[in-house]
Amino acid sequence: ALSLRSQIDSTNAEALRLMAGRSRQPLVVLAEAQSNGRGRRGRHWVSPYGENLYFTLGCSVAGGFAQLAGLSLVVGIATLRALESEGLANGGLKWPNDIYSHGKKIAGILVEIAGDPADLCQVAIGIGVNVNMTESASSIDQEWTSLRLQLGRFVDRSALAIQLAQQLQRYLQRFLDRGFHAFKDEWEQAHLWQGEECLLSTPLTSIEGVVLGVDGQGGIRLRVDGREQVFCGGELSLRRI
Numbered sequence: 001a002l003s004l005r006s007q008i009d010s011t012n013a014e015a016l017r018l019m020a021g022r023s024r025q026p027l028v029v030l031a032e033a034q035s036n037g038r039g040r041r042g043r044h045w046v047s048p049y050g051e052n053l054y055f056t057l058g059c060s061v062a063g064g065f066a067q068l069a070g071l072s073l074v075v076g077i078a079t080l081r082a083l084e085s086e087g088l089a090n091g092g093l094k095w096p097n098d099i100y101s102h103g104k105k106i107a108g109i110l111v112e113i114a115g116d117p118a119d120l121c122q123v124a125i126g127i128g129v130n131v132n133m134t135e136s137a138s139s140i141d142q143e144w145t146s147l148r149l150q151l152g153r154f155v156d157r158s159a160l161a162i163q164l165a166q167q168l169q170r171y172l173q174r175f176l177d178r179g180f181h182a183f184k185d186e187w188e189q190a191h192l193w194q195g196e197e198c199l200l201s202t203p204l205t206s207i208e209g210v211v212l213g214v215d216g217q218g219g220i221r222l223r224v225d226g227r228e229q230v231f232c233g234g235e236l237s238l239r240r241i
């Protein structure tokens with residue numbers, strides 16, 4: 001099912017509402033603008049009207065939350081491939097799931113899960129891509145870019161939405177069959193900060209280490225004081241030093 005909206009609070013919120021108790025069929029929600037676009041940990045995703053893509057794929061999955069470890073990283077690769085198909089040549093990933101181009105954020109991902117943690121759950125895969133935005137978003141408090149700024153031309157949002165849906169379908173099918181492990185190498189190849197000295201912020205402290213890669217569940221592997229340590233969870237944030 002496809003739900004096209006002019007203005008909505010958040011495409012993820014709408015997908016979760018549509019799936020609650022009802023549809024088990026996969027659905028896509030697209031909006032021209034979001035009044036309450038969400039990032040991780042309650043942060044705001046700036047979502048001006050008519051310029052960008054605000055896209056959520058919703059689907060029901062049997063088997064509980066545990067098998068979804070690493071999903072948002074796989075969505076990162078699928079999104080990067082869709083942007084590349086439009087001509088982006090310099091994109092890369094930042095753990096866990098931001099997409100950067102020339103050191104600036106071009107797309108963000110928010111995966112939200114509801115339902116029974118051990119059985120049938122509803123998954124909302126939200127993707128915000130800066131497509132034709134040039135200057136209207138002065139309220140963004142970190143460096144950002146858009147496909148238009150990178151490619152030097154206007155980009156057709158419908159074509160990009162179709163690419164995104166196709167890449168997601170391809171990557172999700174394989175992820176549900178084989179888990180994150182099958183994507184580890186591909187993800188590391190796209191990671192911008194492999195081998196770099198980084199700072200990992202947790203709710204309690206910050207840890208300095210060298211990025212070694214990811215583990216089979218999508219956790220980040222750091223070398224800290226000569227020893228490898230793995231960190232995972234939604235409360236973590238990585239920065240380059």
Ligand code: ATP
Pocket residue numbers: 039040041043044045046047095096098105106107108109128130137140141142143144145236237238
């Ligand atoms: P991390 O994911 O590593 O914790 P983050 O600060 O990028 O870092 P997210 O929750 O992924 O956090 O994204 C939300 C942040 O993205 C906002 O706080 C803002 O800084 C930035 N942001 C908001 N809207 C946009 C946009 N349209 N394009 C680029 N960046 C944006």
